[in-house]
Amino acid sequence: MAVSPTIFPQRRRRPSPTSFLSPQFSTIDLLRSLYLISSDISSLDPPRFLFKRNSSSIIRKCSILSMIFEDVLRQVNDLRFLSPSSLLCFEEMFIILQRIRTLIEDCSNDGSKLWLLMQIxxxxxxxxxxxxxxxxxxxxxPEKELNLSEDVDELRNLVIKQCREDKSFVDPNENWLRCEVLSMLDSIKKEIVPNHLRLVELFSKLGMSDSASCRDEIEWLEDEIQCQNDEKSKSDVVSLIGLVKYTKCVLYGASSSNSSSFSDENYQIRRNYSSDMNIPADFRCPITLDLMSDPVVVATGQTYDRTSIVLWIESGHNTCPKTGQTLAHTNLISNRALKSLIAMWCREHRIPYTAAENSEGINGVLLNKAAFEATKMTISFLLGKLGSGLLPAVMVNWVVYELRVFAKTDSDSRACIGEAGAIPLLVRYLGSEYPKLQINAVTTILNLSILEANKDRIMEIDGALNGVIEVLRTGATWEAKANAAATIFSLCGVSAYRKRLGKKTRVIKGLLELAREGPTSSSRDALVAILALAGDRDTAGRLVEGGVVDMVKDVMGNLPEEAVTILETVVKKGGYVAIVAASHLIGRLVATLRNGTDRTKESAIATLVIICRKGGGDFVAELARITTIEMVIWELMGTGTARTKRKAASLMRILRRWAAGLEGDILEEFSMTVALQ
Known part of the structure; x- marks a missing residue:
């Protein structure tokens, strides 16, 4: 593995030391700063694991320098007017000492030990x-200007001699560790399983001897990717992540001190923190309102989470969900700046951000050969454990959770898990009596379903789809039900599967019940799945028969955007029965035109236009009885979005024609619209 010498150190930089050398600083201040920083360095402990000898050597030299500067300060009255060359020398020395302190601290502080090892x-x-x-x-x-005492001058000469004779030194033990890591990565590339005894020895020497320390190392390596400027270095970091993940799962498993409850922290991946924390609005996906994991920009300039917008497009939509504009193209551009801000915010609030790993790989870096083979080996190990049927419940829970994390990482991992036969094994635990295990099992299937080939497996493998539907209907927790609904939404990305799912009464009932009865986050997942199903004309009719309009009425107060969008789709696809069912919501739709968001107003005005055109004069008359309707429409024609203005103008024409007794024109216009469709 080639290493760029310019990579380290780039992180955790202090402010530029030149800020301490401004004109208002006197010579005394400068000398005092030199004494303080050299004393500070001499008090540092060498790093525990790497660069101990390099650091100890330079710390000893700085300790002698602190004594020299202390002696110089005693004669400060005679040093007020040092020559410019002496002042410049002192200033440069301060900068060098600042760099030395930063270098030692970077080698000592929390950070990736493996990446540090690669930079020896x-x-x-x-x-x-x-x-x-x-x-x-x-x-x-100039030593004459310093007027050092004889003893201190000897110390100065000693430091000069030590520095002059210093040789570039690479610790042989550290170099051996580095070669071991590179050798293991080469073996993995050749699909050779690493020697576990060597792995234990290597990781122990670097202070990683349990699952928790490996998790920390993975997080630091993921952060390190953001610090690299070239693709080769990023790819090298990804290889190291693969090695650590393999070691964590195979050697240490759930061996952290809290193994019996290890999942308590890690389960807070998507919704638990969403309800407890005030997530910035710009960090939420406009479709799911969850924290975005992989923000991407669509043709209209709006940003969505990649998974959500891909499923929206695959469900047959060609519009921007937020603006309603037709997408000029379906290319998605990664919003890397926003992703970095989200990752930073998550670290500050101690929220797991596995979301930095996405369909493009880890932090946008594709898996290389070593990382891919390490992933395959790890998944093979986990599935071997799961297939043995001999694990206690807590260990089964750990294995399924690890698979859940891998399934969330990237497409290669999803493919490996699916191809290795994980789905039939996961189905066993969809009905588990342990709520956390059920959550992990259904969430793993949800993450796997992002990959097209895994959609096929879930739909065709015996018991998989029925297991997901059963969790949707009778899951032990709202989170399990919500993730089952999200899985249904994901499967709807394939048109044929959307039709099949729409024919299942249990799916429709389960989604409607969850939307009506679940907490806001779970209800939202159900509504998104219902919206996907409603895109099929036959299914829209079944949704109406199942009571979707009454459900919309119930949730419109908490989730108006989702509710009104579903109503628009249903009345468009569901025929006259849907129009009649929705007609008693006309008053609520008008209220939404006054108080809703731009997106809600767009859907509400479009729904009213469809009801009036398809329903005929009776429905127009009901709308006209609302005294403020024309004023509301005029306001929308002046201030609404482009789509809202068009629909508002259409609704105004319908009302005017009805008032003039030209109901036939309304029906004729509707007939022409149907013919054009």
Whole structure:
């Protein structure tokens, strides 16, 4: 694995030290700063795992420097007017000391130990370069101006000698560890399983000896990807992530100190924190209102979560869900700036952000050969455990959770899990008496369903679809039911499957019950699935028979956008029966025109136009009886979106023709519209 020498150090930089050297700083201030920073460095402990000898050597030198500056400060009254060359030398020395402190802290602080290990040559070279810089500055410093005591001058000469004789040093033990890592990655590329004893030894030397420390290392490596500028370095980091994930699952499993309840923190992946925290509006997907994991920009300039907008488009829609505009194309552009902001916000609030891993790989970097083979080996190990049937419930829960995480990561992982036969094994636990295990099982199937080939498997494998539907109807928790509904929505991305699902009474009843009775987040998942099903004309009729209009009435207060959008689709596809069923909501739709969001107003005005055109004069008369209707329509014609203005103008024409006794024209216009469709 080639390593770029310019990669480290780039993170956790302090403010530029030149801010301390502004004109208002006197010579005394400068000397005091030099004494303080050299004392600070001398008090640092060397890093525990890597670069211990390099750091210890330069810390000892800075300890001697602090004594020199302390002696200089005693003579401060005689040093007020140092020569410009001496001042410049001191200023440069401050900058070098600042760099030394930052380098040692970067090697000591929390961060990826494996990536640090990969940089041993350039980092060791940086220690050597800084030592040579100190030597140069001490050599050119005019010693007569300093008036050092004899003992202190000897110390100065000692530091000069040590710096001059310093050699670039790479610790042999650290170099061995690096070679071991590279050797293991090469073996994995060749589909050779790494030696587990060597893995244990390697990870122990780096301070990773349990599942929790491996999870921390994975998070740091994922952060490290954002710090790299070239694709080769990013790809190298992805390889290391694959190795750590393999080690965590195969060697340590759920071995953290809280293994019996390890999932308590990790289960807060999607909704648990959504209801408890005030997520910035720009971080929520306009479709699901959940925290976006992979924000992408569509042709209209709006941003959505990739999974949500892909499923929307695959469901047969060619419009922007937020604006209603027809999409000029369906290309999706990653919004990397927003993704970085979301990841930063999640770290600050201690929210797991596995969402940085998406269909493009890890943080947008495709899996390379080593990472892919490591993923295959890990998944094979997990499925072997799951298929044995000998695990206690807590271990089964851990295995399924790990599969859930892999299924969320990228398309390659989803393909590996599906091809390895995971779905029949997961079906066993959809009816589990353990709520968390049921949640993990159905969520894993949901994540797998993003891949087209896995949609086919879920629909065709015996018991898979029925298991998901049963969770939707009788799941132990709202979260399990909501993820079952989300799975139905995902499967609707295939037109043939949408028709099949729409013919199942249990699916329609389950979604309507969840939408009506569930908490807001769960209800929203059900509504999104209902909207996808309503796109099929036959299914729209079944939804009306099942009571979708009454459900819309019940949820319109909490989720108006979703409710009104479903109503628009149903009256458009469901025929006259749907018009009649929706007619008693005319008053509520008019209220929405006054108080709703732009998106809600668009759907509400479009729904009213359809009801009046398809329903005839009786429905127009009911609308006309609302005294404020014309004023509301005029307002929308002036301030609404482009689509709202068009629909408002159409509704105004309908009302005017009805008032003039030209009801036949309305029906004629409707007939022409149907013919054009």
């Amino acid at each position: 040559e350039p980092i060791s070279g940086t220690f050597h370069e800084l030592t040579l810089d100190l030597w140069t500055l001490l050599e050119i410093l």
